[in-house]
Structures are given as structure tokens and as C-alpha cells.
Amino acid sequence: MSKKTAEHMTWHLNCYNENEKMFHPACGEAWKHFDSTHLEFASEPRNVRLGLCTDGFTPFGHSTSPYSCWPVFVLVYNLPPTRCMKQEYVFLSLIIQGPQSSGKNIDVMLRPLIDDLKQFWYYGVQTYDSFKHQYFLMSVALMWTISDLTGYGMLSGWSTHGKLTCPYCMENSKAFWLEHGRKTSFFDCYRQFLPLDHPFRRNKNDFIKGRTENGTMPKRLSGDEMRSRIHWLPDVLFGKPPQK
Known part of the structure; x- marks a missing residue:
């Protein structure tokens, strides 16, 4: 890393x-909350904060030979806005490619990267600061991931199909089934997140006809509440189950 x-x-x-x-x-509040929760990490401003970004595409278009490619990028958010999104600071960590999308197997593909991130988080790595001309123990935190809904489902394991797709609403989802379209619709589910005095809440013409929105956004679960919901689940099996 250069001095600058x-x-x-x-x-x-x-x-x-x-x-x-x-x-x-x-x-943002997420950054400040992280600092207040992990005081030791925040005490060293040279510790690295990362974001992970992935999305899939078909490099050969709609050809007769289907092919899927999922690049995984790592972004450095310590840098100012004029630099953190520059090409030279966006690192291609791996490329997941094959005749089909990796799906749940993305867990297996990401394992080497996750192992490295865990090593840097728990133990750190001795690093030379070329600006201050000194060594320090650098830790690394993965702050968040960036993806579309399909990528979100693959990275988190959350089901992104059906009525319970929304990870915020969960069982309080207001999604409904389109009888003629034969699929789930989330139309007009977002007005509950608006301020209570927002004019869209009283609009009966431009959303579902004749309907106003008086509800509030679903309660955001704490870490303990979320853990109480999933602690009984069996051990996670990484990747797709083997075919019989």
C-alpha cells in the first residue's frame, strides 16, 4: 500500500x-452502532472495514450453451468517497463460474474467503503502515454485503420466494397472491414504512383502490429475539444436499 x-x-x-x-x-447509524458495540476494533482507525458485493450474469448472452458467472468483489470503506469506489480499490476476490448458478453452493465457494475474514477478525495480522512508518496489528471487519434479492438469498440463506420473502416483514407480510398472474405480489406493501403523516398513506386512488394505510412498520427484532427464533434449527449443511 502506498504512503498516500x-x-x-x-x-x-x-x-x-x-x-x-x-x-x-x-x-450512517450502522457505522456508529458498530463502533459503539466493538470498542476495541474502533479504537484503531487503521482497522479495515469491508463490503462484499456479488451478482451473476451470463457472459455469452442468450446462447444455446447456458453459462453462469458470479464475480465476488470486496470494497474498502475506510477510504473517502472519492476513492472507495475507484477501480483500483475494488478487489476481485473470486469468480464462481459454471453451466448453472451456484445457488446454495455459494457457501462452499466462499469458504476460503470467509476463513480469511474470520482469521483477520479474531486474530488480526501484523501490517506495516507506510504513512506512519510503524507496524500495527490490523483487524478486518465485513460490515455488510451488497446484492440484489437473488444474491441476498444465496448469501444469507433466506428464502426469497413466496409470501415470506421480505426479511423485515416476515410473518407480518402483506403480500398477496395474484390469481391470474399465478405469483405473489408485494404491491402496496411499502406504505407502512412511510411517516404516519405522509400523504401517500391517505391516497385511495394510486395504490390499491379505496385503501388507506394506517399500520406501522414491523418491529425490528433484536439479536436475542432473532436467536430465540433460530436456535432450535439443526446444524447448517453447507452447499446443496447430495443427489441420491
Whole structure:
């Protein structure tokens, strides 16, 4: 890492949101909550905060030979907005390719990367700071993932099909079945997330006819509440089950 880049790695420490508008993840509540929860990690501003991004595509278009390609990128969010999305700071960690989408097998493909991230999180790695000319123990945190809904289902294991697709609403989903379309629709499910005085809540013409929205957004579960829901589940089996 160059001296100039090493200097910018601590930019987020003095990030000042002058207009109270979010222009970088360091301005957001998630970043601040992470700092307050992991004080030891936050005490060293040179520790690296990453995002993981993936999406699939067919490189040969609609050809007779189907082919799937899923690149996995790692982004460095320590850097300022003018740098963190530049090509030279976006790292291609792996490419998952094959005749079909990896689906649940993405867990297996990502295992080497996850093992490295866990190593850096729990134990850190001795690193040289070319700006301050000193060694320090650098830790790494994966802050979040970036993907579409299909990629979200593959990365998290959450089912993205059917009425319970929304990970926020869960059993309180207001999705409904289209009899003629033969699929689930989430139309007009988002007004409950608007402020209570928002005019869209009282609009009876441009959403579901004759319907207003008086409900509030579903309760956000805490970590303990989420754990109480899943602690009884069996051990996770990585990848697709073997074919009989």
C-alpha cells in the first residue's frame, strides 16, 4: 500500500457530516452502532472495514450453451468517497463460474474467503503502515454485503420466494397472491414504512383502490429475539444436499 493510500485509510475518523446528509457509510447509524458495540476494533482507525458485493450474469448472452458467472468483489470503506469506489480499490476476490448458478453452493465457494475474514477478525495480522512508518496489528471487519434479492438469498440463506420473502416483514407480510398472474405480489406493501403523516398513506386512488394505510412498520427484532427464533434449527449443511 502506498504512503498516500495509507494516509487515507484513517479518513473516516474525522468524517464530518456538515449538511446532515449521508455521503459515505461512515456518516450512517450502522457505522456508529458498530463502533459503539466493538470498542476495541474502533479504537484503531487503521482497522479495515469491508463490503462484499456479488451478482451473476451470463457472459455469452442468450446462447444455446447456458453459462453462469458470479464475480465476488470486496470494497474498502475506510477510504473517502472519492476513492472507495475507484477501480483500483475494488478487489476481485473470486469468480464462481459454471453451466448453472451456484445457488446454495455459494457457501462452499466462499469458504476460503470467509476463513480469511474470520482469521483477520479474531486474530488480526501484523501490517506495516507506510504513512506512519510503524507496524500495527490490523483487524478486518465485513460490515455488510451488497446484492440484489437473488444474491441476498444465496448469501444469507433466506428464502426469497413466496409470501415470506421480505426479511423485515416476515410473518407480518402483506403480500398477496395474484390469481391470474399465478405469483405473489408485494404491491402496496411499502406504505407502512412511510411517516404516519405522509400523504401517500391517505391516497385511495394510486395504490390499491379505496385503501388507506394506517399500520406501522414491523418491529425490528433484536439479536436475542432473532436467536430465540433460530436456535432450535439443526446444524447448517453447507452447499446443496447430495443427489441420491
